Amino acid sequence: MSHGAIRLIEANCTSCMICARECPSWCITIDSHTEPIPDLPPGARERTTNVLDRFAIDWSLCMFCGICVEECPFDALEWASDPVSGVTTAAGLTHEIEELR
Amino acid sequence: MAGMQFWDWYGDGSTYVVDVGLACCTLEFEAASYGRTSAGIVRVEDLPAGSRVVVVISGTVTDKLTGPVVTIVSRIRAAVPSAAVVAFGACASAGGPYWDSYSVTKGIDQLVAVDAYVPGCPPPPEALATIVDELSERARV
Numbered sequence: 001m002s003h004g005a006i007r008l009i010e011a012n013c014t015s016c017m018i019c020a021r022e023c024p025s026w027c028i029t030i031d032s033h034t035e036p037i038p039d040l041p042p043g044a045r046e047r048t049t050n051v052l053d054r055f056a057i058d059w060s061l062c063m064f065c066g067i068c069v070e071e072c073p074f075d076a077l078e079w080a081s082d083p084v085s086g087v088t089t090a091a092g093l094t095h096e097i098e099e100l101r
Numbered sequence: 102m103a104g105m106q107f108w109d110w111y112g113d114g115s116t117y118v119v120d121v122g123l124a125c126c127t128l129e130f131e132a133a134s135y136g137r138t139s140a141g142i143v144r145v146e147d148l149p150a151g152s153r154v155v156v157v158i159s160g161t162v163t164d165k166l167t168g169p170v171v172t173i174v175s176r177i178r179a180a181v182p183s184a185a186v187v188a189f190g191a192c193a194s195a196g197g198p199y200w201d202s203y204s205v206t207k208g209i210d211q212l213v214a215v216d217a218y219v220p221g222c223p224p225p226p227e228a229l230a231t232i233v234d235e236l237s238e239r240a241r242v
Contacts, residue, residue, distance in 0.1 A: 003221075003225075024198065025191075025197065025198040025200070026200075026201075058195070059191070059220035059221075060191055060194035060195035060196075060197070060208070060218065060220055061191060061195060061196070061197060061198065061200055062191065062220070062222065063191060063197060063198045063222035064221065064222050083221060083224065083225050083227075083228055084220045084221065084224075084228075085228065085231065086187075086217050086218060086219040086220070086224075086228060086231065086232035086235070087217065087218050087220075088216065088217050088218070089218075090194065090195065090208065090210055090215070090218060092218070093194060093195070093218055093220050
């Protein structure tokens with residue numbers, strides 16, 4: 001059976017980095033920052049949440065093992081049916097959030 | 102040099118595809134070429150003049166193998182300057198899972214000009230058929 005691409009469900013991603021660290025070929029890049037959670041009750045300690053800035057998969061390194069899909073605790077990655085199509089530049093092999101949706 | 106096997110990809114003499122099979126991706130090339138016609142030509146110099154040629158580098162290129170790979174591509178490009186080179190699979194594109202290995206070339210574009218990259222480990226045979234269609238402008242017909 002041949003594999004498709006891997007799709008990012010951005011809303012589920014918490015920038016926890018588990019996929020990037022578990023990836024055997026280190027093909028996932030994640031950038032994020034934290035923002036304070038608004039509307040806390042008066043006197044509460046400040047709490048923060050992660051905000052995803054960049055999620056990129058370098059398809060020229062990916063070996064489509066699916067470990068990232070398996071490991072994601074939040075089901076933010078899933079198999080897509082279509083394979084990654086061929087491109088004419090090496091830079092085109094890295095897909096950002098917009099292309100991973 | 103041993104002969105190369107040129108595939109008459111569409112069976113009409115318009116496009117000849119040759120596989121430089123170095124590792125497992127070559128199995129997908131074989132799947133993609135299954136049922137197609139071998140041109141029966143083993144020297145690039147014997148191809149009909151004006152032929153379109155696609156060279157598919159499928160598999161891991163180790164540093165030890167860079168010499169032969171460059172020699173093959175140079176010889177084909179000397180005979181057919183318009184020949185397109187395809188980096189088929191992650192290894193040929195950038196080293197793939199072996200990008201951190203001491204002995205693996207991090208993509209054949211470090212050695213020769215590449216016209217198309219097909220990601221996958223391995224890519225499905227249809228991905229090769231699609232990129233050959235695009236390089237031979239079949240996709241736009």
